[in-house]
Amino acid sequence: MRPAPSYSRSVRRVLLHGRRPPRVYYRFLLVIVALVVASTARPPGAGAQIELTLYAAMVKGPADAAVTIIEFSDYQ
Amino acid sequence: MQEYDGRIRLVFKDRPLPMHTLARGAHEAARCAGAAGKYWPYHDLLFEAQPAFRRDDLLRYATELGLNLTEFTRCVDERRYAAQVEADVVQAQALGITGTPTFLINGRKIVGGLPLEELRALVEDALKERR
Numbered sequence: 001m002r003p004a005p006s007y008s009r010s011v012r013r014v015l016l017h018g019r020r021p022p023r024v025y026y027r028f029l030l031v032i033v034a035l036v037v038a039s040t041a042r043p044p045g046a047g048a049q050i051e052l053t054l055y056a057a058m059v060k061g062p063a064d065a066a067v068t069i070i071e072f073s074d075y076q
Numbered sequence: 077m078q079e080y081d082g083r084i085r086l087v088f089k090d091r092p093l094p095m096h097t098l099a100r101g102a103h104e105a106a107r108c109a110g111a112a113g114k115y116w117p118y119h120d121l122l123f124e125a126q127p128a129f130r131r132d133d134l135l136r137y138a139t140e141l142g143l144n145l146t147e148f149t150r151c152v153d154e155r156r157y158a159a160q161v162e163a164d165v166v167q168a169q170a171l172g173i174t175g176t177p178t179f180l181i182n183g184r185k186i187v188g189g190l191p192l193e194e195l196r197a198l199v200e201d202a203l204k205e206r207r
Contacts, residue, residue: 052087055110071086
């Protein structure tokens with residue numbers, strides 16, 4: 001089977017020596033891409049460095065305190 | 077806070093939830109009170125008065141605390157601190173904080189309201205880790 005001209009040159013080259021239909025190669029590539037994406041994806045905030053802004057009026061206690069409690073809250 | 081005498085710092089961050097339609101205005105108003113040096117008294121008043129956060133309510137609380145009503149009203153109506161409140165919301169989202177209250181105790185995330193004893197135990201643990 002001759003590969004269709006719409007496939008990339010590398011896939012066409014592989015197809016000239018193989019018997020599998022081109023779809024198989026593209027599927028294989030898709031699986032690799034999906035695995036790479038899955039291995040790099042993280043839940044929001046995981047391991048990320050987030051810079052928090054502080055409004056002086058909303059802070060109690062010294063800057064060098066041993067423990068800092070940050071409270072995210074909703075008045076309602 | 078008094079119990080730990082300088083060993084604790086408390087930072088309050090705004091996280092008005094989208095379903096609480098009056099909350100954002102209350103958070104902005106609290107910052108207006110903060111600009112007049114009354115953040116914490118106004119903050120306490122809001123928690124006592126929830127969910128009465130219509131504009132008139134917010135102005136009345138300012139009057140109760142002796143704030144300059146003209147300046148406070150201007151601050152609230154101009155939404156002078158809207159961007160700062162939004163910045164807190166964005167930071168909360170970036171940290172994956174979707175519920176309130178959420179505490180970060182030396183970076184350790186605790187979700188939900190805690191009985192005082194549990195909070196005290198967590199603070200003691202954090203203090204021990206720093207020793």
